[in-house]
Amino acid sequence: MNYQVGLYIRLSKEDFDKKDHAESESIQNQRTLLENYVKKKNLNIYDEYIDDGFSGTNFDRPSFQRLLKDIEKKRVNMVITKDLSRLGRDYIHTGYLLEQYFPLNKVRYVSILDQIDTESDTSNNDIAPFKSLFNDMQSKDTSKKIRSILQTKKKQGLFLGSSSSYGYQKDPFNKHKLIIDPKTAPIVKKIFLLTYQGKSKQQICNFLNKENIPTPTNYKHPEKQIKQWTTNCLYPILRNPIYLGHMVQGRQAKLNYKSKKRILLSKEQWIVVPNTHEPIIPSKVFETIHSRKKEKRKESLSSILDSLLFCDDCQSPMKLLKDDRNKKNPHYNLNCSSYLSHLQKQTCTSHFISYTLMESTIKEKISHYLHSTTPKKIYSLLKKEKEKEIDVQKKFLLERKQKEENILLNLYQDQIDHTIDPIIYKNLKQKTNEKLKEIEKDIFTFDQKTYDFSSIEKIVQNFWKQPFTNDFLCFIIEKILITKNKDIKIYYRFSSHQRLK
Secondary structure, eight states: OOOEEEEEEEEOHHHHHOTTTTTTTSHHHHHHHHHHHHHHHTOEEEEEEEEETOOTTOOOOHHHHHHHHHHHTTSOOEEEESSHHHHOSOHHHHHHIIIIIHHHTTOEEEETTTTEETTSOOHHHHTHHHHHHHHHHHHHHHHHHHHHHHHHHHHTTOOOOSSOOTTEEEETTEEEEEEEOTTTHHHHHHHHHHHHTTOOHHHHHHHHHHTTOOOHHHHHOTTSOOOOOOHHHHHHHHTOGGGGTOEEEOSEEESSTTOOOEEEOOGGGSEEESSSSOOSSOHHHHHHHHHHHHHHSOOSHHHHHTTTEEETTTOOBEEEEEEOSSSSSOEEEEEEHHHHHOTTTTOSOOOOEEHHHHHHHHHHHHHHHHHHSOHHHHHHHHHHHHHHHHHHHHHHHHHHHHHHHHHHHHHHHHHHTTOSOHHHHHHHHHHHHHHHHHHHHHHHHHHHOOOOTHHHHHHHHHHTTSOSOHHHHHHHEEEEEEOTTSOEEEEESSGGGOEEO
């Protein structure tokens, strides 16, 4: 058969850290190995595809995607890599390529060092899935080690970000240290000073826009379209303890070692190291501003219902607004956050409602609900919901256990059939047994745990004495919708009282 070969070469950032393997993994070394193989087999090279600095768990690599396009256009019908890990380290996606994508597109795949050749029927081809799984495990282990090193550096107060916070810049002699940016630090000081003097965020934005001061985004990326300051630009600055001279890192984390998605961490999980660089703002000013915010916060139903109030039309959260024209007796109102954020686009209509009116209406509706439902029935419904939650958790643990036991049985069978390398078998067996022990430990802990349903009963009983407790409302209410006609719809979590208008 006339093969048009695509030589695929990949080098990840992690490979640079492996000093003893750096040379063997280099682009030039891989190219030489592949070219020698092609020359020996008298094959024709269609093109070379190189991804330099890309992780094996990420298949959205530019040259790899180009290779797939050439395969689909029938330009390439044979792919050669140095080893299976160069193709990828995610065993699920790598398995899909070997067992479905390549056969479907009539592509022959060769991994030189693993002695895998899909044109031949050999035992090396049979153990390819296990080698792929082993590569995946190595990637996970490497990710853990790198994460551990980064965590240690963060706890030492070393700056690890790609770009510094507005008001600071990286020290040209030490990239892990921050120094004051003479161009933007005065702007940060001005923002804090105006806030300290009692100016509203909108007034501060108006001042900055009038002075044609670039936003943090435009300062870092001058080529981008000029944008004006908004109140959203001020929040990250006014809340950031970095301006007190404290290094604040670890606000986000990757979902897992295979995903690019990042999740926000709670404030308690941040890594804060005090006095690592020169402060821009005195601690007295910072503390005064934040203590003032706490005093202004409305201590009522708003803090409880923040996550429950939504617009009836577009389902966006309702936003609490303060009307302080009467300084002695300010009023609070609510409106659709989507409507307020996109007034010109008209993504929604106004759902303006007085906070006082909403609060009293909700109290009245819930009071009616309670009079029509006995405490015993509420307790029964809440207990039932909790029992469902417990059943789901236990079922999940048992399914995980069954899955790992099946993997172990398959490994034993492969060992008996001599279709798996003894070293790979030993490693996979150890990893699987470790996972099983963890799951069995979780199941034991779960079975030994006693669920105190009396706490639910206590919540129900106390509700009549102190309405609108956070625990009870979160238990019993799914969401509250506000209509543009100021009607309020309460959706309860239980089917027997799904909605009360």
